Amino acid sequence: MIKLDQKFHQPPYLEILSEGQIYAIHSASLEILERTGIRCNNEAALKIFKESEAYVEGDRVKIPPVMVEQALKSAPSRILVTGRHGNGKVLLERNVSNYGLGTDVPNHIDTYTHEIRPTVLKDIENIAKVVQKCKSIDFTSNSGLASDVRPEMQDLYHYKVGSTYCDKPFFTTAANGENMKALIDMATVFAGSYENLKQAPSLIVYGEPVSPLSLDKHATEVLLVCAEYKIPITFPPMVQMGATGPMTLAGGLAQGNAETLASLVLHQLKNPGAPFIWGPFVGMMDMRTTLCCYGGPVLMKSQAALGQLARFYNMPTFGFAAVSDSTMIDAQCGIEMMWSVLVNALAGLNLCHDVGYLNSGLIFSLESLLLGDDIISAVSHFADGIQVDEETLALDIIDKVGPEGNFLSEGHTVKFLKQEGWYSQLLNKKQFRAWQVEGNKTVNQRLEEKAHKIIEEDVPPLISDDEAKELDKIIAEREKKLA
Amino acid sequence: MVSYDALAEGVMNGDASVVESEVKKALNEGADAQDILAKGLIGGMNVVGERFRDGDMFLPEVLMSASAMHKGLDIVRPLLAKSGQGLATKVIMGTVEGDIHDIGKRIVGFLLQGNGFDVIDLGVDLKAEVFIQAIDEHKPDVLGMSALLTTTMLNMGKVIELLKEKGLREKIKVMVGGAPVSEEFAKSIGADGYAPEAGSAVELVKKLMA
Numbered sequence: 001m002i003k004l005d006q007k008f009h010q011p012p013y014l015e016i017l018s019e020g021q022i023y024a025i026h027s028a029s030l031e032i033l034e035r036t037g038i039r040c041n042n043e044a045a046l047k048i049f050k051e052s053e054a055y056v057e058g059d060r061v062k063i064p065p066v067m068v069e070q071a072l073k074s075a076p077s078r079i080l081v082t083g084r085h086g087n088g089k090v091l092l093e094r095n096v097s098n099y100g101l102g103t104d105v106p107n108h109i110d111t112y113t114h115e116i117r118p119t120v121l122k123d124i125e126n127i128a129k130v131v132q133k134c135k136s137i138d139f140t141s142n143s144g145l146a147s148d149v150r151p152e153m154q155d156l157y158h159y160k161v162g163s164t165y166c167d168k169p170f171f172t173t174a175a176n177g178e179n180m181k182a183l184i185d186m187a188t189v190f191a192g193s194y195e196n197l198k199q200a201p202s203l204i205v206y207g208e209p210v211s212p213l214s215l216d217k218h219a220t221e222v223l224l225v226c227a228e229y230k231i232p233i234t235f236p237p238m239v240q241m242g243a244t245g246p247m248t249l250a251g252g253l254a255q256g257n258a259e260t261l262a263s264l265v266l267h268q269l270k271n272p273g274a275p276f277i278w279g280p281f282v283g284m285m286d287m288r289t290t291l292c293c294y295g296g297p298v299l300m301k302s303q304a305a306l307g308q309l310a311r312f313y314n315m316p317t318f319g320f321a322a323v324s325d326s327t328m329i330d331a332q333c334g335i336e337m338m339w340s341v342l343v344n345a346l347a348g349l350n351l352c353h354d355v356g357y358l359n360s361g362l363i364f365s366l367e368s369l370l371l372g373d374d375i376i377s378a379v380s381h382f383a384d385g386i387q388v389d390e391e392t393l394a395l396d397i398i399d400k401v402g403p404e405g406n407f408l409s410e411g412h413t414v415k416f417l418k419q420e421g422w423y424s425q426l427l428n429k430k431q432f433r434a435w436q437v438e439g440n441k442t443v444n445q446r447l448e449e450k451a452h453k454i455i456e457e458d459v460p461p462l463i464s465d466d467e468a469k470e471l472d473k474i475i476a477e478r479e480k481k482l483a
Numbered sequence: 484m485v486s487y488d489a490l491a492e493g494v495m496n497g498d499a500s501v502v503e504s505e506v507k508k509a510l511n512e513g514a515d516a517q518d519i520l521a522k523g524l525i526g527g528m529n530v531v532g533e534r535f536r537d538g539d540m541f542l543p544e545v546l547m548s549a550s551a552m553h554k555g556l557d558i559v560r561p562l563l564a565k566s567g568q569g570l571a572t573k574v575i576m577g578t579v580e581g582d583i584h585d586i587g588k589r590i591v592g593f594l595l596q597g598n599g600f601d602v603i604d605l606g607v608d609l610k611a612e613v614f615i616q617a618i619d620e621h622k623p624d625v626l627g628m629s630a631l632l633t634t635t636m637l638n639m640g641k642v643i644e645l646l647k648e649k650g651l652r653e654k655i656k657v658m659v660g661g662a663p664v665s666e667e668f669a670k671s672i673g674a675d676g677y678a679p680e681a682g683s684a685v686e687l688v689k690k691l692m693a
Contacts, residue, residue, distance in 0.1 A: 106633075106663050118667070175632075210583050
């Protein structure tokens with residue numbers, strides 16, 4: 001994780017909106033909720049809205065500003081998620097950027113054949129193994145939709161396999177309320193009890209409303225279950241400018257924010273004080289190809305705005321980091337991944353997810369994950385800023401070494417060598433002749449080698465046999481119910 | 484000799500008023516309604532299609548062209564019906580039960596309309612019976628189904644099963660699409676085709692109807 005603005009020195013901080021602009025967007029969101037409202041396709045949620053101060057006509061819900069204010073007040077501004085066994089900490093709070101994986105990617109680049117093919121459960125196992133070894137990844141997820149398991153049960157299989165080889169906090173989706181309950185039961189196998197899980201959650205959940213302005217039945221079920229059991233959830237709409245939201249970024253942010261706030265209001269009505277992570281995705285649809293763009297300046301501007309709005313609301317926010325529209329690891333991938341990681345840190349976003357996503361989230365690979373890990377480590381070094389004090393100004397050493405001396409064998413050099421320099425695990429830093437001697441290796445080759453080394457290593461499972469049995473029991477019960 | 488250049492130009496520029504006046508002008512000059520459709524309206528949309536495929540035109544511009552084209556089509560439609568010439572392929576589109584995502588399906592629908600196809604969009608969260616009812620009523624040539632979730636896409640298979648049950652399967656071509664859908668999935672449920680995005684969906688419909 002990266003902590004900003006917490007040392008005495010001042011790291012850079014990105015602000016793209018003025019205070020007045022932030023308020024204008026907030027005000028616009030309030031107007032959308034009051035004037036247009038949202039459509040609620042979930043019966044239980046509609047009932048909750050009806051019993052509140054919202055104006056409900058049929059399935060259309062209009063939310064007055066005071067309800068938004070109340071929800072923002074009751075929602076916690078600090079959410080701590082810890083991995084099982086205490087491995088990995090995700091602190092969702094102002095100025096802390098936590099980086100991790102995303103959910104549900106349908107295709108995977110086979111690490112041996114390079115074929116883009118449907119994701120299988122084995123890929124999710126491999127992803128877990130790689131995440132466990134990644135030093136800059138704070139939370140894990142499935143980053144895959146296993147095509148070789150029953151679709152209605154995917155989330156449960158993903159969680160079991162993912163947890164077997166990685167014990168960092170787990171970011172998950174759930175198909176519906178019943179699956180969410182099953183996942184909570186599975187997490188409780190590790191936590192010991194619902195109370196323990198509530199006090200120290202190891203799960204973060206992802207769901208979304210449908211833009212424009214719609215709460216669908218199943219996603220809303222999941223939202224309500226998470227509120228009830230106090231499992232941290234993020235519920236971002238995916239506003240595609242010019243398609244499911246206005247073409248203009250300001251309007252897109254206003255609409256996306258309104259959709260997020262409506263979800264927050266419902267969530268807090270269900271259980272005031274339950275943890276919620278704010279933050280809409282507002283990005284462009286490429287109008288030449290209809291691709292929802294994860295790369296490029298529009299989403300970057302949008303994310304810069306998210307950071308400021310989140311601090312205005314004093315809520316932790318969602319972000320998209322180390323993502324690309326490319327179909328492979330190439331120059332496009334490098335460009336798009338790099339600045340998305342950087343913008344997340346500079347904007348102060350908190351749940352910076354989707355690390356390794358390729359082609360707008362349609363493709364994932366072990367290599368893109370490893371590349372993302374390296375990029376985050378570089379940005380982490382950047383965000384650390386410059387330490388200026390007597391020791392780092394090094395005046396005595398400079399005087400001692402004097403004109404035409406060298407610093408290489410100074411104790412001071414050895415002392416500060418690792419923290420002041422940045423050493424990539426994957427990028428080339430050799431002069432070309434030395435690089436040629438080593439075999440002209442490309443970054444892509446090094447990424448593959450590293451991926452293969454990790455997944456070919458025999459590692460013990462990180463869950464006990466008893467825990468595995470309990471998880472299987474819950475999965476079997478759910479299978480039975482679905483039959 | 485009637486020239487359709489100005490009419491096609493109007494379509495390419497998405498200018499409905501030019502399209503309407505050019506259609507009326509052509510009719511006054513004794514042009515055949517079928518020629519106006521084929522050479523002017525569809526001719527213009529074909530250029531739009533090429534430009535869109537080459538990345539030279541943007542989707543909203545394409546939709547404006549399609550809308551302008553339809554203003555012209557509205558004028559000639561009664562004449563075509565009179566002369567007994569059927570309009571182009573009829574397509575019914577819908578998002579399956581449990582799913583309310585529809586932007587991708589809408590874009591496909593708009594592009595199909597732009598290519599002169601007759602599109603009926605039934606909406607979202609549609610039970611299998613609703614699809615069947617609409618097919619019974621409108622007798623379309625093609626059924627297009629959309630889903631964004633791996634859980635809801637299974638309902639596409641249910642619709643195809645119901646079509647078989649009701650003896651309607653042979654009378655219609657079925658195509659499917661959506662982010663989690665694939666060629667393999669489409670084959671496994673017995674669909675006639677799959678397209679990864681809107682542009683190729685249009686080509687698929689043309690292929691299915693060939």
